[in-house]
Amino acid sequence: MSLLVVGSTAFDTIETPHGTQKECLGGSSTYFCLAARLFTSVRLVSVVGSDFPAEHRRTLESRGIDLAGVETKTGKTFRWHGRYAADMNSRQTLDVQLNTFGDFKPKVPPSFRDTPFVFLANGSPGTQASVLEQMQAPKFCVADTMDLWIEHEKDGLLALLRRIDGLIVNDSEVKQLTGKSNLIQAGRAALALGPKLVIVKKGEHGCFVFSNFFHYALPAYPTETVVDPTGAGDSFAGGFMGYLANCQSISTWNMKRAVAYGTVAASLTVEGFGVDRLANASREELERRYQELQQFVASA
Amino acid sequence: MSLLVVGSTAFDTIETPHGTQKECLGGSSTYFCLAARLFTSVRLVSVVGSDFPAEHRRTLESRGIDLAGVETKTGKTFRWHGRYAADMNSRQTLDVQLNTFGDFKPKVPPSFRDTPFVFLANGSPGTQASVLEQMQAPKFCVADTMDLWIEHEKDGLLALLRRIDGLIVNDSEVKQLTGKSNLIQAGRAALALGPKLVIVKKGEHGCFVFSNFFHYALPAYPTETVVDPTGAGDSFAGGFMGYLANCQSISTWNMKRAVAYGTVAASLTVEGFGVDRLANASREELERRYQELQQFVASA
Numbered sequence: 060m061s062l063l064v065v066g067s068t069a070f071d072t073i074e075t076p077h078g079t080q081k082e083c084l085g086g087s088s089t090y091f092c093l094a095a096r097l098f099t100s101v102r103l104v105s106v107v108g109s110d111f112p113a114e115h116r117r118t119l120e121s122r123g124i125d126l127a128g129v130e131t132k133t134g135k136t137f138r139w140h141g142r143y144a145a146d147m148n149s150r151q152t153l154d155v156q157l158n159t160f161g162d163f164k165p166k167v168p169p170s171f172r173d174t175p176f177v178f179l180a181n182g183s184p185g186t187q188a189s190v191l192e193q194m195q196a197p198k199f200c201v202a203d204t205m206d207l208w209i210e211h212e213k214d215g216l217l218a219l220l221r222r223i224d225g226l227i228v229n230d231s232e233v234k235q236l237t238g239k240s241n242l243i244q245a246g247r248a249a250l251a252l253g254p255k256l257v258i259v260k261k262g263e264h265g266c267f268v269f270s271n272f273f274h275y276a277l278p279a280y281p282t283e284t285v286v287d288p289t290g291a292g293d294s295f296a297g298g299f300m301g302y303l304a305n306c307q308s309i310s311t312w313n314m315k316r317a318v319a320y321g322t323v324a325a326s327l328t329v330e331g332f333g334v335d336r337l338a339n340a341s342r343e344e345l346e347r348r349y350q351e352l353q354q355f356v357a358s359a
Numbered sequence: 360m361s362l363l364v365v366g367s368t369a370f371d372t373i374e375t376p377h378g379t380q381k382e383c384l385g386g387s388s389t390y391f392c393l394a395a396r397l398f399t400s401v402r403l404v405s406v407v408g409s410d411f412p413a414e415h416r417r418t419l420e421s422r423g424i425d426l427a428g429v430e431t432k433t434g435k436t437f438r439w440h441g442r443y444a445a446d447m448n449s450r451q452t453l454d455v456q457l458n459t460f461g462d463f464k465p466k467v468p469p470s471f472r473d474t475p476f477v478f479l480a481n482g483s484p485g486t487q488a489s490v491l492e493q494m495q496a497p498k499f500c501v502a503d504t505m506d507l508w509i510e511h512e513k514d515g516l517l518a519l520l521r522r523i524d525g526l527i528v529n530d531s532e533v534k535q536l537t538g539k540s541n542l543i544q545a546g547r548a549a550l551a552l553g554p555k556l557v558i559v560k561k562g563e564h565g566c567f568v569f570s571n572f573f574h575y576a577l578p579a580y581p582t583e584t585v586v587d588p589t590g591a592g593d594s595f596a597g598g599f600m601g602y603l604a605n606c607q608s609i610s611t612w613n614m615k616r617a618v619a620y621g622t623v624a625a626s627l628t629v630e631g632f633g634v635d636r637l638a639n640a641s642r643e644e645l646e647r648r649y650q651e652l653q654q655f656v657a658s659a
Contacts, residue, residue: 146540240446242563243581263542264564265578276578276655278565281543316659355576356658359616 060198062304064091065104065165065190066180066293067137068111068129072154073332074142077286083333084115086137087180087203090290092124093337094297094324095178097345099304102171104128104190108136108159118338127168132159147285148262167193176304178296179223181205184215191222199309201225201256201300203292209235217252225256227296233259242267246274258299258318260292268318273311277318280326280352287332291325294337298324298345323348360498362604364391365404365465365490366480366593367437368411368429372454373632374442377586383633384415386437387480387503390590392424393637394597394624395478397645399604402471404428404490408436408459418638427468432459447585448562467493476604478596479523481505484515491522499609501525501556501600503592509535517552525556527596533559542567546574558599558618560592568618573611577618580626580652587632591625594637598624598645623648 066088072081088105095101102125109131120126137160140153163182167190175198179187187202194200200223208216209232216236220226226249230242237248242259246269249257257269263285265278299321306313323345328337366388372381388405395401402425409431420426437460440453463482467490475498479487487502494500500523508516509532516536520526526549530542537548542559546569549557557569563585565578599621606613623645628637 241583241585243583261564264561265576267578267581274581274655275657276565276581277658278567278576278578281567281574281576283541283543285541312659315657319659353658355574356656357575357615358577358653358656358658359612359619 060175060304061100061102062095062176062178062300063102063104063167063171063174063194064088064095064178064180064297065167065187066091066178066182067160067163068105068107069137069139069160071289071333072138072140073287073289075147075287076143076145078332080287080332082138083335084118085139085290085333087290087293089119089334090293090328090337091178091180091297091300092119093122093334094294094321094328095301095304096122096124097298097324097340097342098301098320101125101301102128102174104165104167104171106130106132106159106163108132108134111136122338128166128171130166134159136160141289143288147288150288165190165193175199176300177201178300179203180293180296184208184212184219188215188219188222199224199303201227201296203227203296204232206232206235221253223254225258226254227258227260227292227299229260229262229292233257256314260295262288262291265322266295266318268314270314275315275318277315277322278356280323280348281355282326282329285329288329290328290334290337294328295321295325298322319349319352320345323352360475360604361400361402362395362476362478362600363402363404363467363471363474363494364388364395364478364480364597364600365467365487366391366478366482367460367463368405368407369437369439369460371589371633372438372440373587373589375447375587375632376443376445378632380587380632382438383635384418385439385590385633387590387593389419389634390593390628390637391478391480391597391600392419393422393634394594394621394628395601395604396422396424397598397624397640397642398601398620401425401601402428402474404465404467404471406430406432406459406463408432408434411436422638428466428471430466434459436460441589443588447588450588465490465493475499476600477501478600479503480593480596484508484512484519488515488519488522499524499603501527501596503527503596504532506532506535521553523554525558526554527558527560527592527599529560529562529592533557556614560595562588562591565622566595566618568614570614575615575618577615577622578656580623580648581655582626582629585629588629590628590634590637594628595621595625598622619649619652620645623652
């Protein structure tokens, strides 16, 4: 089934111990799309400025991503500039220019409104909710969020959580959201806020999945070369939602498999700067890593 | 088969957000023994002072631990005093009094010298090597170490690594030992130093196992109540070695199962102060957690 994502498109300037890349294609929805397109057809709702080049459109369109929901506004595309610490586990945002993304009001084209799978990438809870209001009857809707919204728009976020099926957050965010310092307690508490599924990302330590029917822990793919962690979380979400949208049913086992595909999609992303590694990945490559990951965690 | 452990016995004063416990029974070998005795017969080589009470001897002996190798010296037993941060992930050592442990020269009783499974708990590489010289022909010998020895006795440690079968270390130690900041690279590099097996403990994030035949990642048991993390690593080692000593062969699958038993032994330890929780655990309780852990990581 088809999959809709609503989120940012950006130019990222990224500094890591491996070097600096200026104004590469980025944004949450871009990473998401490039992972999800390996499994299913993807519809993108986003906004770019008049400086967004045809070359980047082609990168996305040539991979089957439907850009009918990408609005081009006068002005510049969203820009982000960040620097990673030597261990790649923490980063500093050096500059943010929201530009045309600043007052992003997602417009879901009529042809997209029946999309059964929906991913609301990081954005204000109000903006995320405005997308839901434009959709007909999504079958499975998952959202991301961040510390900013947990701190400043908690009520809106809590209202959103009662309307969605799944939440994907990182470990510090779920602790902040629930006020629990133990991650297992935090995951359970997040479930109680509404979503049927809570996925907690732990970076190099993998992820936890909480639902009322099963709990699941999956380590990260054992990557030896981390060049640029930007977009790993959105690639994870893209692999997860893309795989699931392509399944016959949203069963426990399909969700577990989807989490593993999200994990290997993220492992590709971090091996290169920006979206390059992911954009050039094939389904076969993803399958090989999926099998390797299954071997890595194969239990007694 | 029987299992020998050489390491410290101590009185620990422990401060955590859950309270303070003064002078409780502790030490690396104590936690190790109390986990391993759930699987096999354990022989202890350690040293205590004349202040070591009969009550603690009974705690160990009544659980089948052979204390023939525990030397009682005039003076006081080793004392340690530590305080854990609110998140339980870091701790500060407030006081160490080595006392009778200060010049510990392990003496393996003649009746212990044929023990096939040997664990060298944290100690100087020279002291650890002196144990090997007293053993006849151990079948499987594993050692722990720490930052102090990696920094100050690197040559001795490297010599030891060429003589043992397995190394159990934490993530920061294996990075320090190998000079690799990526954990997968560090694990492989540690293997190249001699041991056939390297287990890297990552605390709440579980562990990685490296060998030339398989790599394995296992998340931690999803503990909701961490009261005192002291001894978790030694309990892990005890569960691992105890289970393995009781197996017919040291196969890949038995090693993976042993890692899971080590993981659940550690999960019991952290739920109470000191050794109390572990000392009162039954094999049945451990089995239940083992099954829960297998469910938690059961993949697609």
